[in-house]
Amino acid sequence: MLKFVTSKFTLAIILLSSIILSLCLLQAETKLSASIDWFDVATEGALLLLGLSWLALILQARPAGKVTQLLIFGLLGYSLGCYMDLLDEFFINHSLPAWFALIEKLPTPIGLLTLTCGLWLWREEQITINEQLRTREQFFRQHKLVDRVTKIYDARAIRHQIALNSSKPLSLIMLDIDNFSEINQRNGFNRGDRLLTDIAQMLTCQLRSQDLVCRFAGDRFIILLPNCSATFSQAMAAELQRAIAHLGCHASSAHIHYDPQTEKQSQDVDSLISHINKEMERVKQARAWPQAI
Numbered sequence: 001m002l003k004f005v006t007s008k009f010t011l012a013i014i015l016l017s018s019i020i021l022s023l024c025l026l027q028a029e030t031k032l033s034a035s036i037d038w039f040d041v042a043t044e045g046a047l048l049l050l051g052l053s054w055l056a057l058i059l060q061a062r063p064a065g066k067v068t069q070l071l072i073f074g075l076l077g078y079s080l081g082c083y084m085d086l087l088d089e090f091f092i093n094h095s096l097p098a099w100f101a102l103i104e105k106l107p108t109p110i111g112l113l114t115l116t117c118g119l120w121l122w123r124e125e126q127i128t129i130n131e132q133l134r135t136r137e138q139f140f141r142q143h144k145l146v147d148r149v150t151k152i153y154d155a156r157a158i159r160h161q162i163a164l165n166s167s168k169p170l171s172l173i174m175l176d177i178d179n180f181s182e183i184n185q186r187n188g189f190n191r192g193d194r195l196l197t198d199i200a201q202m203l204t205c206q207l208r209s210q211d212l213v214c215r216f217a218g219d220r221f222i223i224l225l226p227n228c229s230a231t232f233s234q235a236m237a238a239e240l241q242r243a244i245a246h247l248g249c250h251a252s253s254a255h256i257h258y259d260p261q262t263e264k265q266s267q268d269v270d271s272l273i274s275h276i277n278k279e280m281e282r283v284k285q286a287r288a289w290p291q292a293i
């Protein structure tokens with residue numbers, strides 16, 4: 001439903017209806033210059049310009065996604081309402097079609113309602129990002145264990161965090177970008193760095209506040225999910241792979257689950273890391289095998 005409401009198709013309909021309304025209004029009787037309230041024209045024109053400038057700012061500042069679509073749709077509705085109010089100033093009311101009075105009232109409230117939904121989701125998104133940044137910032141200050149390129153935790157940091165969390169059930173996800181050396185060769189090392197940074201930021205935004213992501217090595221990331229089930233981590237791994245695909249590359253994923261209460265032998269950080277590395281090698285081999293035959 002949300003997708004339908006915010007689809008490009010709907011945006012096209014709003015633009016089209018704006019054009020149709022303009023044509024309709026062209027047939028109505030215009031007011032004499034002396035009877036036009038120029039103060040109203042100025043204020044309504046200013047509101048329209050403000051709506052359009054907010055739209056331009058949103059388009060510039062926000063990444064593509066559900067929240068941005070809601071904000072755009074809301075601002076388009078609001079701007080359309082302002083535009084119709086402005087046109088209204090230039091035409092004699094009784095010469096306008098009867099349905100115009102009804103239609104005129106709709107875009108602004110619908111637009112403002114959608115905008116409010118968008119702002120609410122933006123707020124939720126920002127709270128998650130702030131929480132992640134605060135955790136990262138605190139850890140950075142304490143240990144200076146941050147990767148130079150992506151500015152997320154490095155391998156030493158995740159080892160430290162796994163050790164801290166290993167008395168409770170935890171899951172680890174490893175993501176390894178496929179054919180990253182080719183991406184480097186094709187686009188250059190700097191673009192490769194940029195892609196690693198984008199992936200790191202995207203992963204940070206996708207996780208729960210208690211999860212941690214690190215750049216483990218080259219094109220390999222590890223995510224620590226404390227207190228979660230194996231099913232949850234499996235679903236999360238698939239979700240993260242899909243999100244990485246949106247950035248134009250593919251990642252292999254491996255995941256392990258460790259519950260100290262049910263395991264026969266307790267595992268330390270090294271054995272957990274070695275376990276997930278082996279899982280990843282198995283996944284990579286399974287991927288390479290069909291290509292080899």
Ligand SMILES: Nc1nc2c(ncn2[C@@H]2O[C@H](COP(=O)(O)OP(=O)(O)OP(=O)(O)O)[C@@H](O)[C@H]2O)c(=O)[nH]1
Nearest residue numbers: 149176177178179180181182184189192193218219
């Ligand atoms: N841009 C950039 N590249 C890096 C960095 N660190 C490592 N790399 C590159 O990452 C690539 C990793 O190569 P491989 O381990 O062979 O992985 P791959 O090419 O993705 O191959 P598969 O994993 O088998 O799909 C190498 O080409 C490294 O040069 C870095 O900090 N920035």
